[in-house]
Amino acid sequence: MSHQATTASEIKVLIDGQEARVKPETTIFQAAKTLGISIPTLCSHPAVEPYGACRVCTVELKRGKRSRMVTACNYPIREEGLEIQTRSERALRARRLVLELLMARCPEVKILRDMAQEVGLEKSRYPKGDDKERCILCGLCVNICNQVVGANAIGFVSRGVDRKIGTPFLENSMDCIGCGACAFACPTQCISMTEKDGVRKIWDREFKLAVCPVCGNYYAPIDQLETIRKQVNLPPDHFKVCFTCRGLKL
Amino acid sequence: MNKAKALKSAEELKALFQSLSSEKPVGKIRVTIPNATCSIARGSAGIIRRLEEVLKQKKLSSQVEIKVTGCRGFCQIEPVVVIEPLNVLYQRVSADDVPEIVETSLVQGQVVERLLYPVSKEKRARTEAELPFYSLQKRFVTENCGVIDPTSMKDYLLTGGYQALARALKMKPEEIINEVEKAGLRGRGGGGFNTALKWRTCRTAPGEPKYAIINADEGDPGAYMDRSLLEGDPHRVLEGLIIGAYAIGSSQGFIYVRHEYPLALRNFRTALNQAREYGFLGKNILGSGFDFEVQVNQGGGAFVCGESSALMASIEGKLGEPRAKYVHTVERGIWDKPSNLNNVETWANVPLIINKGADWFAKIGTQGSKGTKIFSVVGKINNTGLVEVPMGVTLKQIVFDIGGGIPQKKKFKAVQTGGPSGGCLPESLLSLPVDFDRLTEVGSMMGSGGMIVMDEDTCMVDVARYFLNFLKDESCGKCTPCREGIKQMLAILNRITEGKGQEGDVEQLEEMSGGIIDAALCALGGTSPNPVMSTIKYFRNEYDAHIRDHKCPAGVCKALVTYSIDPQKCTGCGLCLRNCSTGAIKGAKKKPHRINPKKCIKCGICYEVCKFAAVKRS
Known part of the structure; x- marks a missing residue:
């Protein structure tokens, strides 16, 4: 985050009855982690800014007598006297609602069923959606592509119930470098990426893979290697040899 | 008017005001014709054209001043023509009436009786003051709407325009914030947040530059007070913004106008250009050393962009979707800089507070809600229009005394306040004084001031379904509870209105509402169950009739009729x-x-x- 905490002093916070001391601006999620408390989440990832879209990490935050619901992934702890309950009845009700809705949307996604079971939910009461639908619209792929890869090849299309993930105008994106980070980060493995005969297919585009002159294996899309090489200003033959062989050589 | 010389001090403004005040009127007679969006829709432009032609033919052009203004609020009787000094208001005028008006009223000084507003079968009202619609209103914020030419800086200056700014620039910023605090001004856009507190937080938040923004992305169905203010009195809104910017310490302003408001945008742009010319914008405003500029941003048609963080994302050129506001936008808003966003009507109240004083302002309204509020009273009501009343006036006074009750002697059933995320209030709550806190207590909200009146022919389950359908379309889709939850709630409501409701549906709707309120990301999602919850609370019997008896008592749901x-x-x-x-x-x-x-x-x-x-x- 761009904002720097002005004070380095630590803040005391109570999570599920346990005390944690954290630096200001630490998120509830991070603070809980220091105590070994894991809060379920679908859309957050250490590599990107918390997005707060899936709402699975909703927890109950108490300050004095006032209680409110916040998402653990992006709530910054900035003051003393906060008491957080990650599994209060109200927090579990919110989490159940979210998971029940997502299960209706994506009936065949295992991670949802596992998470739901953890909060005592066996199946969704809502009308089932398309069995083939696996995207929960957590946005992780978009955020990885934007913040980590810097390619901005995919984004959100339409709004509300029609929202989906796609390339601009759902056409082949020339900004995509075929790196596959989106597919790798996806919590429900819904982004299709295949490799055959030295060609990787993703987002309806084909990417030629580079062949390692040492081991003869295909190792990464040429577009990706070129983009990274130019970004960091590396010599032309920097990526000539695959990562494994380069490691061996060193 | 010739290109004006930029004013360099409050004294120069005062001198200009005095010289303008002593100018002689253009003609002996003034004909005022509102020509805002609603008037244009009902033919006002044709009346103006015809009047100009007839006056030219009769060689009267030099004696008659035609004043084209914004909306006077009473949409039901548009197009309106007001003639002074004859002091008469004609309603539902058509272009064909113009020759008679010119001959009878302008030449002979007589009244065209048939064009007067019928108060009852026997009595017709001659002036605006005699209309019941205006009787309970206190038009302070809208005082210039429908009176001055919104494209004329001279007109605005003659009302004392920009004198509040001159006064404010001689005050310390903190003094202005104190004055607004003492006045008790709360945000008119929906939340009812304490305006002074917001300004102070923004002022003291670290980070430069700070931004001051006008939220003109008014999107509630049936609500159009902000449009009317921008169309009818844009300088007042701008003056409020400049004063606020000075108080906050902002040098850059924005206005975010929805795409559907072309006239409001045009008039505001004109006002911006004039303000630059006169030195109310730019460098060293009125010699105070304060610099301020305003940039115009147009919305692309998304309801959610009225939400502050989505609006700011949109200004940045990003996808218009909200983000968590655990750190408020007054601390980290546009480009992570302190950004203060207020609604059009809130800004329009500011010059009033500076001119008339916080004590004057705080005398109007109720304990917790000060000043007046503009409501757009629409739906099954006789007098459709924009109504400005002191906070604390009852729903009954608005619906019956000002609104003239329900057409065709039908029975009142409910009034929906606060836009799509508001609630439906039944007859038993008609005596409720309307202010921020009372409306929230009964499960609705002030919102931006939309009021939709419903009669006995309205099915409340269908109403809940309608608003939820609107919210389904307008949800940005970012967070699960809003995107998926509204969809599933809507499916249940659709089922009920189709006669396929089941026992337990209402309970499930209630359970989902609770979860969505707790888990949704932004206020749009968090308040989306309101239409469902308030109709269940006050009209549970209608849900039961649909589910148990497969009947729609109002006869609206086709499957059950x-x-x-x-x-x-x-x-x-x-x-x-x-x-x-x-x-x-x-x-x-x-x-x-x-x-x-x-x-x-x-x-x-x-x-x-x-x-x-x-x-x-x-």
Whole structure:
């Protein structure tokens, strides 16, 4: 985050009855982690800014007598006297609602069923959606592509119930470098990426893979290697040899 | 007017005001014609054109000043023509009435009786002051709307315009914030947040530059007070913004106007250019050392962009979707800089507070809600229009005394306040004083001031379904509870209105509402269950009738309604038969007719047209 905490002093916070001391601006999620408390989440990832879209990490935050619901992934702890309950009845009700809705949307996604079971939910009461639908619209792929890869090849299309993930105008994106980070980060493995005969297919585009002159294996899309090489200003033959062989050589 | 010289001090403004005040009027007679969006829709532009032609023909152009203004609020009687000094208001005027108006009123100084507003069968009102619609109103914020030419800086200056700015620039910023605090001004956009507190937080938040923004992305169905203010008195809104920017310490302003408001945008742009010319914007405003500029941003049609963080994302050129506001936008808003966003009406209140003082302002309204509020009163109501009343006026006064009650002597059923995320309030709450806190207590909200009146023919389950459908379309889709939750709640409501409701549906709706309120990301999602919850709370019997008895008491839900003809009452006149678009009605002349249920699409036209109450709806 761009904002720097002005004070380095630590803040005391109570999570599920346990005390944690954290630096200001630490998120509830991070603070809980220091105590070994894991809060379920679908859309957050250490590599990107918390997005707060899936709402699975909703927890109950108490300050004095006032209680409110916040998402653990992006709530910054900035003051003393906060008491957080990650599994209060109200927090579990919110989490159940979210998971029940997502299960209706994506009936065949295992991670949802596992998470739901953890909060005592066996199946969704809502009308089932398309069995083939696996995207929960957590946005992780978009955020990885934007913040980590810097390619901005995919984004959100339409709004509300029609929202989906796609390339601009759902056409082949020339900004995509075929790196596959989106597919790798996806919590429900819904982004299709295949490799055959030295060609990787993703987002309806084909990417030629580079062949390692040492081991003869295909190792990464040429577009990706070129983009990274130019970004960091590396010599032309920097990526000539695959990562494994380069490691061996060193 | 020739290009004005930028004013360099408050004294120069005062001198300009005095010289303008002493100018002689253009003609002996002034004809005022509102020409805002609603008036234009009803033909005001044609009236103006015709009037200019007729005056030219009669060689009267030099004696008559035509003043084209914004909206006067009473949309129901548009187009309106006001003539001074004759002091008469003509309503529902058409271009064809113009020659008579010119001859009778402008030449002979007589009144055209038939164009006066009928207060009752016997009595017609001659002036605006005599109209019941205006009787309880206190038009402070809208005082210039419909009176001055919104494209004329001179007109605004003559009302004392920009004198509040001159005064404010001689105050310390903190003094201005204190004054706004003492006045008790709360945000008019929906949340009702304490304006001074917001300004102070923004002022003291670290980070430069700070931004001051006008939220003109008014999107609630049936609400148009902000549009009317921008169309009718743009300088007032701008003056409020400049004062606020000075108080906050902001050098850059924005206005975010929805795409559907072209006239509001045009008039505001004109105001911006004039303000630059006169030195109310730019460097060293009125010699105070304060610099400020304003940039215009147009929305692309998304309702959610009225939400502060989505609006700011949109200004940055990003996808217009909200983010968590655990760190408020007044601390980290546009480009992570402190950003203060207020609604059009909130900004328009600021010059009033500076000019008349916090004490004056705080005397109007209730304990927790000060000043006036503009409401757009629409729906099943006789006097549709924009109403400015002191906070604390009752719903009954707005709906019946000002609004003139329900057309065709139908019974009042509910009033929906606060836009799509507001709630429906029943007859038993009509005596409720309208302010921020009272409305929230009863499960609705002030919102931006939309009021939709519903009569006995309204099905409350259908109303909940309608608003949820709106919210389904307008949800940005970022967070799960709003995107998926509204969809599933809507599916249940659709089921109920189709007669397929089940026991437990209402309880499930309530359970989902609680979860969505807790888990949704932004205020739009968090308040989206309001229409459902308030209709369940006050009209539970209608839900039960749909689910248990498979009946729609108001006769709205098509799946639950059947039409039949009572042979005893039917005279065989054939009116229903001729109006039926699907040929579902058969019958010989002067013999009782019959409806074929297989062909009937339940449009209800037979029910509407029958003069003998022979068509039964059940």
